[in-house]
Amino acid sequence: MGGLLDYLPGESIIHRLNPLVKLILSFGLCVSCFLSDSIIFVLSVIVINILLSMMARVFARTLLVFLSLIKFSTLLFIIQILCVRQGEILLNLPLGLYITDKGLMFSLLFISRLIAAAMPLSLTLSVTRVVDIANVLVSKLRLPYKYAFALTAAIRFIPLFSSEMAGIMEAQTARGVDFETKNFLKKIRLLLPLCAPLLISSVRKVEGSAISAELRGFNLRGGSSGYKQYPFKAVDYSALCLCAALVVVSVML
Amino acid sequence: MININGLTFRYVGANADALTDINLRIPDGDFVGIIGPSGAGKTTLTRAINGLVPHHYKGDYYGEVLVDGKDTLKHTPDQLAVSVGSVFQDIESQLVSEIVEDEVLFGLENFSVSSGEIESQMEWALNAAGIPGLRNREIRSLSGGQKQKVAIASIIALRPKIIVLDEPTGELDPLASRRIFETLRELNTQFGVTVVVVEQKIMLLCEFARRLAVLSSVGLAIEGSVTDVLRHIDVLEATGVNIPRVATLAGLLRKKSLFFGEPPINVLGAKAMIENCLRGENTCLD
Ligand SMILES: Nc1ncnc2c1ncn2[C@@H]1O[C@H](COP(=O)(O)OP(=O)(O)O)[C@@H](O)[C@H]1O
Numbered sequence: 001m002g003g004l005l006d007y008l009p010g011e012s013i014i015h016r017l018n019p020l021v022k023l024i025l026s027f028g029l030c031v032s033c034f035l036s037d038s039i040i041f042v043l044s045v046i047v048i049n050i051l052l053s054m055m056a057r058v059f060a061r062t063l064l065v066f067l068s069l070i071k072f073s074t075l076l077f078i079i080q081i082l083c084v085r086q087g088e089i090l091l092n093l094p095l096g097l098y099i100t101d102k103g104l105m106f107s108l109l110f111i112s113r114l115i116a117a118a119m120p121l122s123l124t125l126s127v128t129r130v131v132d133i134a135n136v137l138v139s140k141l142r143l144p145y146k147y148a149f150a151l152t153a154a155i156r157f158i159p160l161f162s163s164e165m166a167g168i169m170e171a172q173t174a175r176g177v178d179f180e181t182k183n184f185l186k187k188i189r190l191l192l193p194l195c196a197p198l199l200i201s202s203v204r205k206v207e208g209s210a211i212s213a214e215l216r217g218f219n220l221r222g223g224s225s226g227y228k229q230y231p232f233k234a235v236d237y238s239a240l241c242l243c244a245a246l247v248v249v250s251v252m253l
Numbered sequence: 254m255i256n257i258n259g260l261t262f263r264y265v266g267a268n269a270d271a272l273t274d275i276n277l278r279i280p281d282g283d284f285v286g287i288i289g290p291s292g293a294g295k296t297t298l299t300r301a302i303n304g305l306v307p308h309h310y311k312g313d314y315y316g317e318v319l320v321d322g323k324d325t326l327k328h329t330p331d332q333l334a335v336s337v338g339s340v341f342q343d344i345e346s347q348l349v350s351e352i353v354e355d356e357v358l359f360g361l362e363n364f365s366v367s368s369g370e371i372e373s374q375m376e377w378a379l380n381a382a383g384i385p386g387l388r389n390r391e392i393r394s395l396s397g398g399q400k401q402k403v404a405i406a407s408i409i410a411l412r413p414k415i416i417v418l419d420e421p422t423g424e425l426d427p428l429a430s431r432r433i434f435e436t437l438r439e440l441n442t443q444f445g446v447t448v449v450v451v452e453q454k455i456m457l458l459c460e461f462a463r464r465l466a467v468l469s470s471v472g473l474a475i476e477g478s479v480t481d482v483l484r485h486i487d488v489l490e491a492t493g494v495n496i497p498r499v500a501t502l503a504g505l506l507r508k509k510s511l512f513f514g515e516p517p518i519n520v521l522g523a524k525a526m527i528e529n530c531l532r533g534e535n536t537c538l539d
């Protein structure tokens with residue numbers, strides 16, 4: 001599990017786009033799916049996502065994301081389709097349930113929107129370092145540095161916590177606790193007592209981090225002391241134009 | 254220069270002093286090792302030097318600590334940070350970035366070093382820490398020793414006069430530990446950085462440090478040049494620190510009036526000492 005949002009290093013044109021442009025682009029893709037009522041349009045956005053991921057050479061990752069989104073949406077789709085009661089009945093089911101043409105169209109549109117809107121997020125995080133996103137939010141959008149730092153620190157701590165948890169579980173396994181059990185409730189019962197040590201060691205780590213940051217002048221930081229610059233290049237402007245065009249098309253369709 | 258005068262400190266809620274009447278002077282350019290049993294206050298002493306005690310860790314504070322002429326009571330830890338850089342015990346939690354370069358940039362950006370100087374300071378720091386090739390690496394892909402060097406690089410990039418390290422080799426194997434100390438020696442001799450390091454591996458420390466300060470639960474037990482301190486086996490034994498076996502041997506030989514020279518700090522020195530004794534040449538340097 002996990003890792004679907006990790007950065008995948010690369011030198012593709014998508015990787016080299018300005019981080020802010022990538023954010024705007026993924027936002028544009030999301031928004032356009034919700035502006036358009038045409039299922040063809042929304043499906044093409046999914047295709048665009050896949051094409052972009054191929055350009056960035058992270059197609060395998062995108063496929064994984066796509067499949068897990070499909071799994072998740074199937075459930076939503078079923079609930080959705082049974083809830084819509086307007087329109088002509090296509091299929092009668094037991095228990096007084098039925099499927100209508102409107103329900104089918106609506107649910108299809110709904111889940112394709114969901115998928116089309118979630119994919120750009122995963123793609124952006126796959127091809128952009130979080131620190132670059134944070135830096136560009138600070139320098140271009142004037143986000144206070146503290147918030148940007150909190151964002152990067154939180155993401156940095158995730159693997160640290162999971163390795164901490166793995167360490168604690170290993171120690172317990174060595175004492176004969178069997179975490180491999182298939183019984184979900186039993187597993188929860190075994191894991192619950194580990195929360196306290198995990199919390200304590202995590203708090204200690206966060207505290208250590210905060211002190212180390214403070215001793216390196218975290219509180220002295222002004223607004224404009226970023227070293228890395230993120231200038232817009234021609235390719236960035238072209239990407240923005242394409243994005244704007246897509247949004248315009250979505251409004252018209 | 255670090256000047257500690259009559260420092261006594263007790264953490265809030267604790268029922269014993271963590272430091273008791275410490276008097277210690279560390280001149281510029283020195284390389285001092287701090288040893289002592291667990292709970293003797295070694296970590297607390299490093300905190301008193303970088304100002305975390307009493308600004309971050311509150312408690313009853315008596316006495317005075319002057320770091321580079323600044324009274325640590327009147328300056329906040331980040332004001333002191335320009336004079337004294339700190340490397341902590343837990344390697345993982347003190348690194349805040351994903352990429353080595355960003356880790357070194359962090360302090361430089363915070364202290365508003367101009368972008369012209371940032372590049373040269375970054376290069377200098379990575380070189381001085383012995384990791385010029387790691388600049389673009391992901392920190393989580395590094396070994397413990399490499400991470401520790403990244404921590405050191407990110408501290409010395411700010412060009413502090415003093416660097417304080419709390420058990421920097423605690424999680425490292427012997428070879429990586431030695432590499433860290435070689436890096437510290439380089440910083441000390443090449444760039445004149447004053448090094449204060451808490452260390453459990455006493456043999457290693459004796460080889461690299463110029464002076465030792467031995468903390469015990471009741472205060473500073475002894476302080477002086479490495480050979481002077483190693484001569485006082487009885488004091489070391491009383492504090493409960495691990496004494497290098499070669500030093501114990503030298504102490505025994507001295508008691509039996511077989512050896513009067515400088516106590517050896519490694520196995521080669523011990524070999525020479527024993528050979529001297531066997532030949533009956535009592536190296537009388539006293
Ligand atoms: N944050 C703290 N709060 C309260 N007491 C502490 C704290 N840190 C250390 N101490 C106490 O201060 C004493 C010295 O601790 P420390 O400086 O960590 O020793 P050392 O590093 O030599 O093992 C110990 O008795 C310890 O329990």
Ligand SMILES: [Mg+2]
Nearest residue numbers: 295296297419
């Ligand atoms: Mg300690």
